[in-house]
Amino acid sequence: AQSVTQPDIHITVSEGASLELRCNYSYGATPYLFWYVQSPGQGLQLLLKYFSGDTLVQGIKGFEAEFKRSQSSFNLRKPSVHWSDAAEYFCAVGEDSGYSTLTFGKGTMLLVSP
Amino acid sequence: ETGVTQTPRHLVMGMTNKKSLKCEQHLGHNAMYWYKQSAKKPLELMFVYSLEERVENNSVPSRFSPECPNSSHLFLHLHTLQPEDSALYLCASSQNPRDRGSPLHFGNGTRLTVT
Numbered sequence: 077a078q079s080v081t082q083p084d085i086h087i088t089v090s091e092g093a094s095l096e097l098r099c100n101y102s103y104g105a106t107p108y109l110f111w112y113v114q115s116p117g118q119g120l121q122l123l124l125k126y127f128s129g130d131t132l133v134q135g136i137k138g139f140e141a142e143f144k145r146s147q148s149s150f151n152l153r154k155p156s157v158h159w160s161d162a163a164e165y166f167c168a169v170g171e172d173s174g175y176s177t178l179t180f181g182k183g184t185m186l187l188v189s190p
Numbered sequence: 191e192t193g194v195t196q197t198p199r200h201l202v203m204g205m206t207n208k209k210s211l212k213c214e215q216h217l218g219h220n221a222m223y224w225y226k227q228s229a230k231k232p233l234e235l236m237f238v239y240s241l242e243e244r245v246e247n248n249s250v251p252s253r254f255s256p257e258c259p260n261s262s263h264l265f266l267h268l269h270t271l272q273p274e275d276s277a278l279y280l281c282a283s284s285q286n287p288r289d290r291g292s293p294l295h296f297g298n299g300t301r302l303t304v305t
Contacts, residue, residue: 166233
């Protein structure tokens with residue numbers, strides 16, 4: 077069965093600094109990978125997704141993620157963080173259920189300091 | 191602006207009450223989902239509906255009863271809940287339910303508190 081690990085529960089980054097959120101997955105075949113963001117009191121919004129092809133994918137709000145098969149990782153990055161990026165970030169992998177269901181990680185809470 | 195609307199945003203209910211959560215999607219999608227989000231736990235899939243037919247239950251207790259009258263509307267009927275059922279309940283939709291890569295579009299959720 078697939079699984080997703082986000083090793084950092086909380087991360088604090090200074091505004092303007094770079095950001096990397098870690099995600100490791102367990103999946104036998106080529107994974108379908110996603111990053112979602114959840115602001116307080118809101119649902120989850122899709123940031124980006126990876127299926128195949130270029131291992132560096134661009135998303136909304138200036139985010140990007142790099143798929144590394146050898147490390148089973150799909151880390152999310154942003155070169156310069158804004159205060160509005162403070163939120164919880166979820167990595168997810170498409171399941172083998174035959175439907176578009178997802179296995180989510182537990183999330184990483186991003187705090188942005190002035 | 192989300193294409194998936196959930197009501198109510200907040201709900202407080204006693205363990206003997208019966209209530210319903212409502213979800214409506216305006217995206218023309220063919221599948222709808224209920225997820226449960228509890229503190230410090232990953233999102234848990236509860237139910238999947240594909241073209242109004244329930245296709246996955248995920249061993250959810252019978253005190254949760256879903257209903258999907260058409261491809262745009264999804265309900266979660268609640269009765270005799272337990273305090274541990276307090277959580278954020280998220281509705282989602284996807285365009286192609288058979289496509290593992292079809293992304294989910296989420297509503298803002300209903301924050302449920304069981305007293």
